Amino acid sequence: MFVTILNKNILVTITLLFFTFLPLHSGQIEDSPFPFTHFQLKNGLNVILAEDYSFPVVSVAVAYHVGSFHESEGKSGLAHLLETLMFQGSRNVGRMQHINFINRTGGRFDALTTVDKTIFHQTVPANQLELVLWLESDRMFSLRITREKVERAKQSLIDGIRFRKLDDPYMSSSLYFNQLLFGDYSYNHPVIGFETDLRSLSLQDVRSFYSNYYRPNNSVICIAGHIDKVRTRELVEKYFQSIPAGPKLEETTKTEFHDILEDIHFSEKSVPSSPRLYIGYRITSPYSDDYFPMDICSYILVKGTTSRLYKRLVIKERLATSLGGGIEIRKDRAVFKIFVGLNNEVNRARCQRAVFSEINKFISNLVSTKELAKAKMMLKSNYLSKFATVSGRAVFLANRFLERNHTEQVYSELNQFLSVTAHRIMIIANKYFSKHKVILDIEIR
Amino acid sequence: MKKGYTFVKHYLPGFIYLFTVLFFISFSFLNAQERFRRFPPSPQSLVDLNLPEIRSHKLTNSLRLSVVQNTQSPDIHLQLIIFAGESHSPDDLPGLATFTAHMLSKGTSSFSSSEFENILASIGGRFEVSVFSEHTIISISFLEEFLYEGLDVLGKLVKNPSFSQREIAKLKTSLYYNMAGKRFDPDFVSRRLMLRILFQDHPHQKITFNEDGIKNIKHDNVRKYFRTFYRPNNSHLILIGGIDFQTASRVVSRHLNTWRKNNLKYSPISPPKPVKRLRICLVDMPQIDDTTIFIGNVITLNVPEDYFSYSVFNRVLGSTPNSRIFMNLRETKGYAYYAFSQLDLFNKFGIFFIRAKVRSDVALLSIEEVLREIDHVMKVKIPSQEIEQAKFYLLGNFPIKMAESRYFSKKISEIIAFDLGEAHWANYYENIMQIDSDKVFELIKDSSILTPTIVIVTNANLIAEENPFIDELVEKFGEVEVYNYKGLLQYTLR
Numbered sequence: 001m002f003v004t005i006l007n008k009n010i011l012v013t014i015t016l017l018f019f020t021f022l023p024l025h026s027g028q029i030e031d032s033p034f035p036f037t038h039f040q041l042k043n044g045l046n047v048i049l050a051e052d053y054s055f056p057v058v059s060v061a062v063a064y065h066v067g068s069f070h071e072s073e074g075k076s077g078l079a080h081l082l083e084t085l086m087f088q089g090s091r092n093v094g095r096m097q098h099i100n101f102i103n104r105t106g107g108r109f110d111a112l113t114t115v116d117k118t119i120f121h122q123t124v125p126a127n128q129l130e131l132v133l134w135l136e137s138d139r140m141f142s143l144r145i146t147r148e149k150v151e152r153a154k155q156s157l158i159d160g161i162r163f164r165k166l167d168d169p170y171m172s173s174s175l176y177f178n179q180l181l182f183g184d185y186s187y188n189h190p191v192i193g194f195e196t197d198l199r200s201l202s203l204q205d206v207r208s209f210y211s212n213y214y215r216p217n218n219s220v221i222c223i224a225g226h227i228d229k230v231r232t233r234e235l236v237e238k239y240f241q242s243i244p245a246g247p248k249l250e251e252t253t254k255t256e257f258h259d260i261l262e263d264i265h266f267s268e269k270s271v272p273s274s275p276r277l278y279i280g281y282r283i284t285s286p287y288s289d290d291y292f293p294m295d296i297c298s299y300i301l302v303k304g305t306t307s308r309l310y311k312r313l314v315i316k317e318r319l320a321t322s323l324g325g326g327i328e329i330r331k332d333r334a335v336f337k338i339f340v341g342l343n344n345e346v347n348r349a350r351c352q353r354a355v356f357s358e359i360n361k362f363i364s365n366l367v368s369t370k371e372l373a374k375a376k377m378m379l380k381s382n383y384l385s386k387f388a389t390v391s392g393r394a395v396f397l398a399n400r401f402l403e404r405n406h407t408e409q410v411y412s413e414l415n416q417f418l419s420v421t422a423h424r425i426m427i428i429a430n431k432y433f434s435k436h437k438v439i440l441d442i443e444i445r
Numbered sequence: 446m447k448k449g450y451t452f453v454k455h456y457l458p459g460f461i462y463l464f465t466v467l468f469f470i471s472f473s474f475l476n477a478q479e480r481f482r483r484f485p486p487s488p489q490s491l492v493d494l495n496l497p498e499i500r501s502h503k504l505t506n507s508l509r510l511s512v513v514q515n516t517q518s519p520d521i522h523l524q525l526i527i528f529a530g531e532s533h534s535p536d537d538l539p540g541l542a543t544f545t546a547h548m549l550s551k552g553t554s555s556f557s558s559s560e561f562e563n564i565l566a567s568i569g570g571r572f573e574v575s576v577f578s579e580h581t582i583i584s585i586s587f588l589e590e591f592l593y594e595g596l597d598v599l600g601k602l603v604k605n606p607s608f609s610q611r612e613i614a615k616l617k618t619s620l621y622y623n624m625a626g627k628r629f630d631p632d633f634v635s636r637r638l639m640l641r642i643l644f645q646d647h648p649h650q651k652i653t654f655n656e657d658g659i660k661n662i663k664h665d666n667v668r669k670y671f672r673t674f675y676r677p678n679n680s681h682l683i684l685i686g687g688i689d690f691q692t693a694s695r696v697v698s699r700h701l702n703t704w705r706k707n708n709l710k711y712s713p714i715s716p717p718k719p720v721k722r723l724r725i726c727l728v729d730m731p732q733i734d735d736t737t738i739f740i741g742n743v744i745t746l747n748v749p750e751d752y753f754s755y756s757v758f759n760r761v762l763g764s765t766p767n768s769r770i771f772m773n774l775r776e777t778k779g780y781a782y783y784a785f786s787q788l789d790l791f792n793k794f795g796i797f798f799i800r801a802k803v804r805s806d807v808a809l810l811s812i813e814e815v816l817r818e819i820d821h822v823m824k825v826k827i828p829s830q831e832i833e834q835a836k837f838y839l840l841g842n843f844p845i846k847m848a849e850s851r852y853f854s855k856k857i858s859e860i861i862a863f864d865l866g867e868a869h870w871a872n873y874y875e876n877i878m879q880i881d882s883d884k885v886f887e888l889i890k891d892s893s894i895l896t897p898t899i900v901i902v903t904n905a906n907l908i909a910e911e912n913p914f915i916d917e918l919v920e921k922f923g924e925v926e927v928y929n930y931k932g933l934l935q936y937t938l939r
Contacts (some may be wrong), residue, residue, distance in 0.1 A: 054517040055848040056492035081842055092482055101485065103767050104834065106841025123848075125841035127489040134486055141482075228490060242479065306559075306566045315559075374567040381569030383518035389848050 033387060033414065036397060037229065043245040044217025047236050048397045050224040052390050058225035059123040059391040062134045062140070063398035065220075065249075067116040068191045069331050077157060077193015078201060078209050083113045084153040085206070086120065086214075091142035095149075098135050105131065108391075113191050113331040115176070117402050119162035123391045126226035130235055136221070137239035143210055145204050154198050169271040169440060174278075177275075177440045180264055181280040181337075183257065187330045215246025222397040225390035257282060257333050260436040267441035274321075277340040277352060278440040283432045286329045287404060287413075292421045293428040294336065298326035299375035300367060300425075302338055306374065308358050309338070316394050319343055319351040336432065345444060352439070363429045367422045376418055383414055494844050494874055499857065499867055504698055506706050508677035511513050512693040513685045513857055518850050520569075521592055521686035523599055524858050525583040528681070529674035532578045532648035532714050533667070539654035544620065544662050545670045546574040547583050551612035558612055561598070568594050578649040579714060579792050580862045584854070588748040589687055596700040603675055604704050608667050616657055624656035626931045630786075631737035631902040632800070634728055639739045639798065641932045642726060642898045647717040649791075655931045678706040685854055716794035719743040719893030725918055726898065726923045729905040735782065736808040736903040740815055741798025742893040744788075750867060753876045754888045755788050755797065760835035761827050762786045762818065763799055767838075769818055770799060778814065780807040792863050797894055805903055809917055812899060819895055826886045839877050841907045 036050035071078045089095040102109045107124035122132050164171055175190055183186040221231055221240070260282060284290035302309050302325040313320040322341035327334050342351055367375075387393040400413075470911035501511045527546075534541040550572055552558045565572055570587035583602070587595040627633040637653045682701070684693050719742050746752055763770035763786030774781035784801035799819075803811040846852040860870055869876070905915065915938065918925050925938040 043706065052517065054515070055844045056494055057844050057848045091478070094483070099766065103765060104838060105488075106838040106843070106845060108845060123845055125844060126492040128841065129489075130486040131488065134482070142478075238481065304566060306562050311559075372565075374563065377569040378566050379587060381520070384588075388518050388850065391845075391848070413527075 014395060019218045032395065033384070036224075038401075039233070041216065041237065041241050043238050043241065043243055044215075045236075045243075046220040046401060047233070047240075048220065048222040048401060049227060049229050049232055050222070050390075050393055050397065051227055051229060052224060052393070053226055055390070056126040056226045057123060057128045057390055058129045058132075058223065058227055059121070059389075059394040060129070060136065061121040061222045061394040061398040062136045063117055063119040063222070063402055064214055064222050065116065065218050065402050066118055066209075067114050067331075068193075069116045069186045069190060070209075070213060071186075071189070071193075073185055074197055075201060075205060075209075076197040077190050077191075078205065079118055079213075080113045080191055080193055080197070081150070081153055081157060081201065081206060082210060082214065083111050083118055083120075084157065085145060085149060085210075086111070086139050086143065088149045088153065089144050090139040091144060091193070093135060093138050098139070101135060107132075115187060115191065117347075117399065119395060119398055121391075121398075123225075123394075129223070129227065129232065133239045134236055137243065140214060140216065140219070140240070141243045143214070145203070145210060150201070150203055150206050150257065154201065157192065158195050158198055161192055161198075164192070170276065173268040173270050173440060173442050176266075176268070177278050177280065177438060180260075180438045181282065181335050182330055182333060184255070187333055211235055211245060212249070216240060216243050216275050217245040218249055220398055220401045222394045222401070225392040233294055255332065257285065261437065263436045263439065265439040265441075267443055269443045269445040271442055272442060275342045275345050275348065275444050276442040277338075277342060277348065277355070278438075278442065279338040279340075279355060280438045280440075281336045281432055281435060283327070283334050283336050285332050286334050287409070290428050290431070291327075291334065292416045293425045294432065295327055295417065296372070296375050296379060296420050296425060297362075297429055300371060301362060302326060303316055304378060308362065309340075309355060312354055312358055313340060313351060317350075317354060319347045319354060348441060348443075359433050363426065363433050365426075367425055369422065372420075372422050372425070376420070379417055380414065383417065476832070485538060491840060491874070494847075494875075496847065496870055499860070499870070502649070502690075502694050504677065504702050506677040506702055506704055508625065508701055508704065509681040510694060510697050511681065511683045511857070511861060512688070512690045513683065514687065514689060515685050515768060515850075515853065516687040517848075518686060519589060520586045520850070521589055521595055522586045522850065522854050523595060524683040524685075524854060525599065526681045526683070526858060526862050527581040527583070527604065527675055528579065528679050528862075529653065529670075530577045530579045530581050531652040533674060533711070534651050534654075534670070536651075538658065538662060538666055539651040540620075540658035541662055541666055541670050542581060543576040543654070543660065544616065544652075545667050545675075546576050546583065547616055547620065548608055548612065548667055549574065549583060549602045549606055552607045552609060553601045553615060554607055555601050560822055561602075564594075564598055568598075570595065570598075572696065576652075577791075577862075578652045582858055582862075585896060592686075592688060592696055593700075597697055599702065600700040601682075603677055603701075606671065608664060610664055612812060613662075613664055613667065617662065618780050618904040621656050621659050624659070628656075629730065629732055631733055631735075631802075632729070634930050634932075635737050635739040635900045635902045638726055638728060638928055638932045639741050639898055639900045640796070642724060642900075643720055643741065643743050643796065644717055644719075645720075648714050649717055653932060657931070671710065672707075676707045676709055677701065677704045679709050683854070683861060685850075685857065685859055703743070716745070716792065717743050717746065719896075720898055721893070722898055723896045723922065724898045725922045726900045727905070727915070727918070727925055727927050728900070728902045728930060729927070730902050730930065731904055733902070733904050734805065736803050736805045736901060737810075738801045738803060738808065738812060738815070738902075739798055740800075740812070740897045742897040744795045744797045746793060746795055749865065750876070750879070750884070752790070752865075752869075754880050754885050755878070756793065756839060757832060757835045757880045758822075758827075758885050758889055759786050759788045760838055761831055762822060764788075765838065769822075770801075770815060773814055773818060774801060774803065774811055778807075778810075780811045780814070784811075784815070790859060790936060796901070797892075798897070808901060808903060809914055809921070812901070816895075819897075822891050823892070823895055827882050829882045832880070832882045832885060836880060840874060843851065843873055843877075848907075908919075 036048055038048045040046050067079050088134050093359040102122050105124050105128045107122055112119045118241045124132055179188040283294050301307055302323060311324045314323055320342055325338040327336055387396040450481040497513050497515055498510050499513050501510050531542045550561055568591035573584045575582045585595055585599055634786045641653040762768055770784045774784040779805050786799045789796045799815050919938050927935045929935055
């Protein structure tokens with residue numbers, strides 16, 4: 001038995017050493033996904049325009065490089081609070097009028113705060129572009145933050161946290177899982193904030209957070225759809241050029257994401273039914289060379305009903321009712337998560353063994369050409385669907401610009417996924433799935 | 446002293462004046478803003494909506510094909526419409542149409558169910574079935590470069606499904622539990638009961654089947670339904686994607702021309718009639734805290750214009766957060782979490798309904814408010830300005846929806862399944878523009894929406910502790926029918 005294991009390990013090591021010296025990328029190179037132009041105003045606002053005349057529709061995403069990452073300890077929830085306040089009125093736009101203006105045109109809007117981004121997004125008929133620019137520039141220029149508005153927004157967010165606590169029995173254990181997995185406070189505290197922190201936020205906290213981060217030099221505006229580029233540039237300059245830049249913000253340098261020193265295994269009895277198993281690995285930083293094969297791994301292992309773990313846990317052994325997971329990015333850190341919805345508590349240990357046995361098989365054998373091609377096509381379909389509409393395109397560009405600080409590599413991104421080889425997957429999977437992990441058992445209380 | 450006095454007398458007023466002027470100048474400077482920031486800009490003129498043409502062709506086996514070239518999407522969307530739905534299920538086997546449609550993905554003579562999933566994933570594909578009263582849609586979408594593979598898969602699904610006993614047994618279990626899982630979903634239960642009552646004694650009622658129906662379906666039933674209705678001469682294939690008409694026709698013909706037709710003959714189903722008396726139907730759901738209300742009726746659509754008039758009316762009454770019902774029930778009264786109206790299109794008729802989730806202690810007041818809003822809109826003509834705002838909204842919203850592939854595909858399938866004609870799509874702006882206050886008033890003043898079926902899903906115990914809700918309902922409406930979650934009448938309170 002020992003000899004067999006030894007031989008297998010030697011074989012894997014030799015294989016890995018051999019393939020380490022193969023070129024990292026090879027394969028099909030594809031054209032750019034869609035055209036766009038990028039320029040910067042004098043006040044530092046980045047502007048990206050993408051023309052598309054399929055429908056008389058225009059989509060505008062204004063994204064600020066701010067999120068929960070930028071909140072200091074004790075001030076959690078600030079970015080999310082600001083997202084709410086951005087709809088509570090500015091100098092020339094009354095409370096909730098932003099939403100009413102968009103609704104009346106037949107348009108749509110949404111807003112999202114993440115660890116390092118806050119995105120305001122609206123899609124309107126093409127003839128209403130100027131209205132959106134007027135609305136967005138007014139709240140970037142002159143948001144009206146009063147004590148009354150802040151208190152009302154705080155209460156609304158606190159109610160939201162309480163509702164989620166009641167509604168989501170997995171919330172507290174998920175939070176602890178993320179704390180262990182992501183490490184530092186800046187990365188691991190919840191975007192919605194903690195109730196005690198929200199209560200203690202002062203008017204001054206909110207105002208200075210706004211004046212530091214919600215400035216043109218800390219944001220990007222992406223406009224996609226039925227636009228005339230020259231006219232659109234004029235309009236953007238008209239509404240945004242005179243907004244003063246904010247203070248120069250210090251560039252946050254990439255922090256070291258150390259390996260977990262030993263497996264962390266903990267359990268929590270917190271749910272009335274539907275027990276779960278969470279497993280998490282720290283992996284490489286987003287968009288690094290290792291990131292692309294790791295994302296392909298997620299399609300092979302956990303995504304969809306044809307993934308290896310789904311077939312084994314849900315279909316073949318019927319140990320689980322659901323399976324999810326994949327890569328989660330928080331600023332410059334990324335983790336690989338596996339979520340298993342268990343059939344019952346009795347099979348928990350068996351299910352966990354099955355997961356690790358599949359992972360071991362995965363890292364010990366080359367993925368077949370057919371399976372790799374399937375994973376790539378699933379990824380390609382998902383990737384292309386992100387910008388299949390002008391609405392998706394504006395948000396995609398905003399995200400990529402803030403994540404990567406430029407847009408050039410958007411052109412090559414898909415190719416980086418599609419050129420991943422089976423050998424590269426084996427190397428990378430071994431590198432990260434052999435490391436220590438966090439395991440959380442969510443049990444029935 | 447005198448000098449000081451002289452200074453005060455001669456210079457102080459000047460200083461005060463100067464200070465005041467400087468104060469106002471600096472204040473107005475600090476407060477200044479460009480003029481264009483003060484008011485919202487006027488919209489530019491509406492940009493023309495040039496929707497792609499729907500080009501059609503008939504294959505030698507009578508399969509109709511429509512191709513819509515849409516270069517924006519990276520995918521090819523295939524929608525195969527079978528002109529048979531739940532209304533065509535046998536009376537003793539409601540649910541058979543749905544079951545048969547789901548069986549299509551469970552294997553063919555060429556590949557098993559799990560192999561089908563692998564093939565689909567390999568072409569970046571998705572598969573979906575939707576079963577309606579009079580038609581069924583089989584949808585497959587996949588990456589554009591896999592046109593041949595995608596059509597090959599579709600061809601095999603409709604030509605040689607295996608309907609294995611094992612897969613039938615598996616699907617019975619999964620569909621049963623899927624439907625049983627919705628028994629505590631107030632929205633699902635309310636909507637199903639509303640349709641069950643509106644379609645009483647009509648073939649469409651079979652669309653409201655419950656999980657019990659699934660148990661009785663047998664292998665032979667599935668085969669027979671499939672052999673009868675899944676025929677090229679009873680189908681219409683829609684292809685949407687960046688493929689030109691000639692290429693699409695050629696490739697579709699190659700893969701589907703060998704699909705054999707039959708001598709299918711069945712008479713069309715006439716639309717159901719609107720219900721003429723108001724009915725109150727209650728479902729007691731002890732697990733819930735809030736009350737879900739559905740209020741609706743069948744509406745007749747005599748001419749194409751009626752659809753557009755109802756669309757404008759729907760916007761005024763309740764389709765958005767700026768509409769009357771939402772503003773009243775949520776914003777003004779604070780009764781509702783949401784309250785919207787909706788128009789669902791069927792073949793030659795529609796269902797117009799209001800759906801709301803309200804606080805249980807104000808459930809009766811909420812129903813009264815909705816009925817008052819409906820009554821008001823039927824008696825007092827909607828002001829022209831409000832009609833114009835509604836049209837403005839619809840003209841803006843339509844291209845936004847069409848820019849999303851799921852709405853785009855849905856609209857095209859509606860046009861074909863309900864035989865709406867291409868003008869419904871191509872002349873959307875003109876169709877909306879011609880609606881005015883008089884047209885809406887003429888249409889709705891004698892409409893059936895004032896005698897709706899009202900479905901209330903609530904926790905009767907919760908309500909009984911706080912107010913005599915059910916007694917008040919009986920007192921106000923004379924009769925309350927009490928149903929179980931499956932939509933079966935338990936008793937009537939008078």
